[in-house]
Amino acid sequence: MFAERVLLDAQGWPRDIAAMAQLDLRLIPVTPFQQNCSLLWDTKSMEGVLVDPGGESEKLMGAAEELGVKIKEIWLTHGHLDHAGGAEDIRAKLGIPVIGPHKDDQFWMDTIEQAWSQYGHAGMGKNIVPDRYLEDGETLELGGVKFGVVHTPGHTPGHVVIYNQDMKIAFVGDVLFRGSVGRTDFPKSNPQDLIDSIRNKLWPLGGDMRFVPGHGPMSTFGAERADNPFVGDRVIGTVGGNSSGVM
Ligand SMILES: [Zn+2]
Numbered sequence: 001m002f003a004e005r006v007l008l009d010a011q012g013w014p015r016d017i018a019a020m021a022q023l024d025l026r027l028i029p030v031t032p033f034q035q036n037c038s039l040l041w042d043t044k045s046m047e048g049v050l051v052d053p054g055g056e057s058e059k060l061m062g063a064a065e066e067l068g069v070k071i072k073e074i075w076l077t078h079g080h081l082d083h084a085g086g087a088e089d090i091r092a093k094l095g096i097p098v099i100g101p102h103k104d105d106q107f108w109m110d111t112i113e114q115a116w117s118q119y120g121h122a123g124m125g126k127n128i129v130p131d132r133y134l135e136d137g138e139t140l141e142l143g144g145v146k147f148g149v150v151h152t153p154g155h156t157p158g159h160v161v162i163y164n165q166d167m168k169i170a171f172v173g174d175v176l177f178r179g180s181v182g183r184t185d186f187p188k189s190n191p192q193d194l195i196d197s198i199r200n201k202l203w204p205l206g207g208d209m210r211f212v213p214g215h216g217p218m219s220t221f222g223a224e225r226a227d228n229p230f231v232g233d234r235v236i237g238t239v240g241g242n243s244s245g246v247m
């Protein structure tokens, strides 16, 4: 939450992803923080998932209905109010499970209502206890397509990233942004953990991996390694190597 950038292209961008698989994707920004909720669906069965429905649950369910998508699960990257706040409403209405994040983010999900009130938007979201927490190395599934899960603490201790290697798409929440990284000035945030998560869990997924960040435009891991001022290779060195000049 609280990224400076706002979404540049909510509707048009991800069309080429659809050509690579039977899944389609629509980004729907929600809440005053313009959080990128993803509606991801299987074009054959028309079953879908919502990744990070942070709020405006009616808008999200309406978008799914308009597209003819039956939402079967909710996936959460982390417990912040703008990512998890709409999950309880949608679960109650549709009777579907909420999966993720890692259990270490439960303390955030216990204070969503209080946090929205503090930011002057009382009622924007609800506290949530997921049906299932995620651990590093687990898999999720949509339309027969498997998604991997990596635990990526730093911004929050229980943050996870969900990705698919064939489609080259990762949902990274607030770990990484185009030209920036997630904030680490919250309780239980850890700047070194964030850098380690990006370097050791995200970069190995490949430079051509595209990602949907929690806020702002999409990018690829390769582009961020090239010029991200916080975690680019020039800043932190290449993975597994060193920059001291010693062979
Ligand atoms: Zn956020």
Ligand SMILES: [Zn+2]
Pocket (backbone or CB within 6 Å): 001, 078, 080, 155, 174
């Ligand atoms: Zn966040």
